[in-house]
Amino acid sequence: MESSILDSIGSEIIGVMTPVSLCMLLVVLLVYSLSPSEQSLSGASDPFRTAANLVYLERPDDSSTQKLEGAVLNALVFVILIAIVTFLLVLLYYYNFTNFLKNYVRFSAFFVLGTMGGSIFLSIIQQFSIPVDAFTCFVLLFNFTIVGVLSLFSGGIPILLRQAYMVCMGIIMAAWFTKLPEWTTWALLLALALYDLFAVLAPGGPLKLLVELASSRDEELPALVYEARPTVSENERNRRSGLRFLLGGVSDSGSVELQVVSRDNADGRENHGNPEYSAVNVGTFGNEMHERSSDEVERLPLVGHLRDGFSSSGSSSDRSTSVNRENEIVMEEEMSPLVDMSLLGNNRQRASDSLENSLITDRGIRLGLGDFIFYSVLVGRAAMYDLMTVYACYLAIISGLGCTLILLSVCRRALPALPISITLGVLFYFLTRLLMEPFVVGTTTNLLMF
Amino acid sequence: MTVAAGIGYALIALGPSLSLFVAVISKKPFLILTVLSSTLLWLISLIVLSGIWRAFLPLKSTTWWPFALLIISSVGFQEGLRVLFWKVYKRLEDTLDAFADRVGKPRLFLTDKMQIALAGGLGHGVAHAVFFCLSLLTPAFGPATFYVDRCPQMPFFLISAIIALAFVTIHTFSMVIAFNGYAEGNTTDQYFVPVVHLVAGMVTLVNFASGGCVVGIPLLYILASLILLHCGKMVWRRLTAS
Numbered sequence: 001m002e003s004s005i006l007d008s009i010g011s012e013i014i015g016v017m018t019p020v021s022l023c024m025l026l027v028v029l030l031v032y033s034l035s036p037s038e039q040s041l042s043g044a045s046d047p048f049r050t051a052a053n054l055v056y057l058e059r060p061d062d063s064s065t066q067k068l069e070g071a072v073l074n075a076l077v078f079v080i081l082i083a084i085v086t087f088l089l090v091l092l093y094y095y096n097f098t099n100f101l102k103n104y105v106r107f108s109a110f111f112v113l114g115t116m117g118g119s120i121f122l123s124i125i126q127q128f129s130i131p132v133d134a135f136t137c138f139v140l141l142f143n144f145t146i147v148g149v150l151s152l153f154s155g156g157i158p159i160l161l162r163q164a165y166m167v168c169m170g171i172i173m174a175a176w177f178t179k180l181p182e183w184t185t186w187a188l189l190l191a192l193a194l195y196d197l198f199a200v201l202a203p204g205g206p207l208k209l210l211v212e213l214a215s216s217r218d219e220e221l222p223a224l225v226y227e228a229r230p231t232v233s234e235n236e237r238n239r240r241s242g243l244r245f246l247l248g249g250v251s252d253s254g255s256v257e258l259q260v261v262s263r264d265n266a267d268g269r270e271n272h273g274n275p276e277y278s279a280v281n282v283g284t285f286g287n288e289m290h291e292r293s294s295d296e297v298e299r300l301p302l303v304g305h306l307r308d309g310f311s312s313s314g315s316s317s318d319r320s321t322s323v324n325r326e327n328e329i330v331m332e333e334e335m336s337p338l339v340d341m342s343l344l345g346n347n348r349q350r351a352s353d354s355l356e357n358s359l360i361t362d363r364g365i366r367l368g369l370g371d372f373i374f375y376s377v378l379v380g381r382a383a384m385y386d387l388m389t390v391y392a393c394y395l396a397i398i399s400g401l402g403c404t405l406i407l408l409s410v411c412r413r414a415l416p417a418l419p420i421s422i423t424l425g426v427l428f429y430f431l432t433r434l435l436m437e438p439f440v441v442g443t444t445t446n447l448l449m450f
Numbered sequence: 451m452t453v454a455a456g457i458g459y460a461l462i463a464l465g466p467s468l469s470l471f472v473a474v475i476s477k478k479p480f481l482i483l484t485v486l487s488s489t490l491l492w493l494i495s496l497i498v499l500s501g502i503w504r505a506f507l508p509l510k511s512t513t514w515w516p517f518a519l520l521i522i523s524s525v526g527f528q529e530g531l532r533v534l535f536w537k538v539y540k541r542l543e544d545t546l547d548a549f550a551d552r553v554g555k556p557r558l559f560l561t562d563k564m565q566i567a568l569a570g571g572l573g574h575g576v577a578h579a580v581f582f583c584l585s586l587l588t589p590a591f592g593p594a595t596f597y598v599d600r601c602p603q604m605p606f607f608l609i610s611a612i613i614a615l616a617f618v619t620i621h622t623f624s625m626v627i628a629f630n631g632y633a634e635g636n637t638t639d640q641y642f643v644p645v646v647h648l649v650a651g652m653v654t655l656v657n658f659a660s661g662g663c664v665v666g667i668p669l670l671y672i673l674a675s676l677i678l679l680h681c682g683k684m685v686w687r688r689l690t691a692s
Binding site for chain 1: 553580
């Protein structure tokens with residue numbers, strides 16, 4: 001039976017949503033398992049001062065207005081700090097200090113994984129009374145950190161490992177951010193969503209400048225970006241080994257390719273303010289502009305946009321149909337896999353100068369690590385209240401992400417991934433907490449359900 | 451009672467849906483997206499309903515008719531949303547078919563459409579289970595348990611898990627029946643689903659009486675099996691006919 005389109009539509013969106021969901025799930029688990037110990041520790045002691053807490057340290061007995069003002073001030077200061085650092089990054093990139101940036105990112109990854117990850121591991125060991133001695137622990141942590149740093153920028157590392165480390169770093173950072181006091185967290189999230197909107201879309205925004213610089217030089221962005229490249233053959237999902245053989249060396253089986261580029265991940269504390277943005281992706285071929293018709297088909301799960309052969313050298317690309325799926329290409333034209341392989345393997349190759357084509361070669365959706373982190377922070381903070389809010393916020397964020405991805409396929413330019421999701425998430429959190437909970441708890445405790 | 455008990459309760463409510471998800475839905479990304487969007491729709495309906503009813507809460511738990519009103523209004527609203535869901539699905543189906551034509555693949559098969567309906571129903575069911583059962587399960591992971599006065603035979607968590615399982619089944623398969631009914635224009639099916647949903651909601655009112663859950667829960671399961679049978683018959687008929 002011929003395969004229907006339902007088999008493969010939407011795989012790219014799922015390719016991005018899965019790591020985001022995984023990151024959120026693990027942060028929620030971490031918050032749940034570690035929170036009792038946190039309360040006992042921080043109950044009496046002063047909250048520690050961080051970049052997010054510079055102006056105002058929240059205490060439980062302050063009045064609401066005090067907390068609100070303090071939180072807003074904190075958020076403002078944080079956003080300004082982030083903006084300064086981002087501008088610095090743009091400046092450095094402009095003057096071609098890319099190597100410095102890369103090494104700095106390596107250092108910061110080492111720092112994050114080693115110290116912050118280490119402290120989380122220590123709390124887990126403490127919480128669950130795991131019998132492990134200090135020396136083993138240190139050796140394991142050291143190995144973990146070094147492999148993480150290596151996996152970021154070196155070639156020849158399995159993609160799954162790189163993705164796993166990206167998600168790990170996201171989890172560690174998000175777990176740290178959830179230690180901030182409540183009002184400050186919410187104010188921070190909203191402020192960052194606004195900042196992201198301006199930084200990516202406004203004409204003078206630092207992230208916009210960065211993207212333009214990078215694309216004009218035809219380089220990868222100097223940032224920690226999670227890139228979910230589509231698999232070469234969707235049929236791998238359907239386990240057709242024949243095709244696997246054809247496309248053997250190109251990409252790792254089954255999963256998504258990942259390319260992380262260096263990024264300024266300043267100090268574990270203050271950055272992540274480069275709340276990333278879904279970078280450009282989804283290129284379609286020039287001659288397939290009609291895809292852009294008003295019907296929503298093409299906007300559908302960014303389906304075959306990728307992978308269109310830039311091979312104007314015949315093979316697979318041009319067909320009468322606008323969207324080419326990789327498996328079609330592979331199945332129906334024998335020679336194409338070879339061409340595809342060379343093109344796939346070499347993602348820096350640019351067919352032409354136009355921005356359009358440079359979009360094409362960046363197949364796959366890219367989502368910045370900052371987005372992972374702040375989504376997880378929101379969900380982690382919701383987890384501190386109740387499981388109902390967790391689920392509601394999770395759905396809100398995922399739907400916001402879906403909307404952003406759809407917008408991305410329409411607009412074809414770098415878009416901020418934070419604003420829609422964070423706004424929906426915060427909205428749903430407060431709606432659930434204030435409206436839904438009394439309703440649902442009231443009916444269920446009376447064993448009344450519908 | 452312990453982590454094991456908590457996980458047990460969660461699996462009672464969500465076990466079958468988890469197997470359904472892993473076996474059928476996880477293989478097709480589009481179905482996962484359908485599950486997520488239908489869950490979101492259910493959540494939004496719940497928020498709207500709670501917004502409307504917020505002024506009247508908390509309801510006195512001695513009289514039963516405010517609750518009846520609550521259930522009738524909620525079920526009515528959700529069934530209305532089901533029609534809306536169907537309309538959106540219709541447009542999506544046209545889009546998908548156009549896309550399939552463009553790409554040179556066959557249009558949506560009947561089984562595809564049924565799978566989408568199943569995914570939609572599963573989304574509703576999972577949302578119900580999560581909001582009505584799982585979200586209250588957090589204390590169950592601790593050292594104690596909780597009994598409700600009206601139904602002292604079983605812990606509260608177990609009761610809610612069992613009821614949630616029945617409702618998950620009802621929601622999941624009634625969506626298949628409903629979509630099929632709308633597609634074929636079969637009015638019996640179209641009315642069957644809202645009626646069963648309403649009856650199921652009202653049956654839980656029986657739990658209001660002291661010791662009522664002994665009667666209420668089996669009734670609920672009779673309804674769930676009714677839906678299952680009807681869905682099975684309908685699917686069999688359609689698949690063997692084509």
